[in-house]
Amino acid sequence: MSSHHFVKEQQEPAVLILDTEGLSFDLVSPLLEWVPTVLVWQECLEQVLSWGIKVDVILAEDRFQRENLHLLEEQYPVKFLTAEKGSFLNEGLLYLKATQHKGAHLVGFAHQNWEDLAPELEFMDLTLLDAGWKYYPVKTQEFKKWFVASKIRVLGKEGMPLEISNADGKLFLPLIYLTQVEVPEGITEIKGAEIFWVGEEV
Numbered sequence: 001m002s003s004h005h006f007v008k009e010q011q012e013p014a015v016l017i018l019d020t021e022g023l024s025f026d027l028v029s030p031l032l033e034w035v036p037t038v039l040v041w042q043e044c045l046e047q048v049l050s051w052g053i054k055v056d057v058i059l060a061e062d063r064f065q066r067e068n069l070h071l072l073e074e075q076y077p078v079k080f081l082t083a084e085k086g087s088f089l090n091e092g093l094l095y096l097k098a099t100q101h102k103g104a105h106l107v108g109f110a111h112q113n114w115e116d117l118a119p120e121l122e123f124m125d126l127t128l129l130d131a132g133w134k135y136y137p138v139k140t141q142e143f144k145k146w147f148v149a150s151k152i153r154v155l156g157k158e159g160m161p162l163e164i165s166n167a168d169g170k171l172f173l174p175l176i177y178l179t180q181v182e183v184p185e186g187i188t189e190i191k192g193a194e195i196f197w198v199g200e201e202v
Helices: 003-011 025-032 042-050 062-067 070-074 088-098 111-122
Strands: 014-017 038-041 057-060 079-082 103-107 125-130 133-138 142-147 150-156 161-166 169-174 178-183 186-192 196-201
Touching (some): 014 025, 014 088, 025 103, 025 125, 038 042, 057 088, 079 088, 088 103, 111 125, 111 133, 111 150, 133 150, 142 196, 150 186, 186 196
Parallel strands (some): 014 038, 014 103, 057 079, 103 125
Antiparallel strands (some): 133 196, 142 186, 150 178, 150 196
């Protein structure tokens, strides 16, 4: 087994592309730097291939697979994974867990549905790329990071108390599903009562 194969199979977060609307290759390309495993839902495939991205797994309905067998040769060694419209995210995550991936970037996952991912966070580190924002979960309820002066978002359970501290002082507020905050350059700390997600513009 080559070292490249080891990196590809285990270490690097996979990229699961669920929707490409409003996305450009420039937003996705930083995720591909270390040649991760790339899974794509059938309806995004044409766009993803047009970006020149090498796809490993196509999540597809039976009919799509039958009509597109040529892709198995053209994109070799790509494989099909059977999934229906409502279950492709679930099938993709099951596949990644079965292949012992520890993390994944979910591209085109609507951040409003963050609660659907709660059961998965026990097993995997997930980030969301949605409409120009990247969100990552804070499982420890405490977050600390250096930012340039910018806007960040905090996503979590409606009404959850948040404490935000930085050079501007301390702010206590209830989370309103998605709270947008201006942060100054420097360290910002956020504490919440339970899991929350932090979003940065990309």
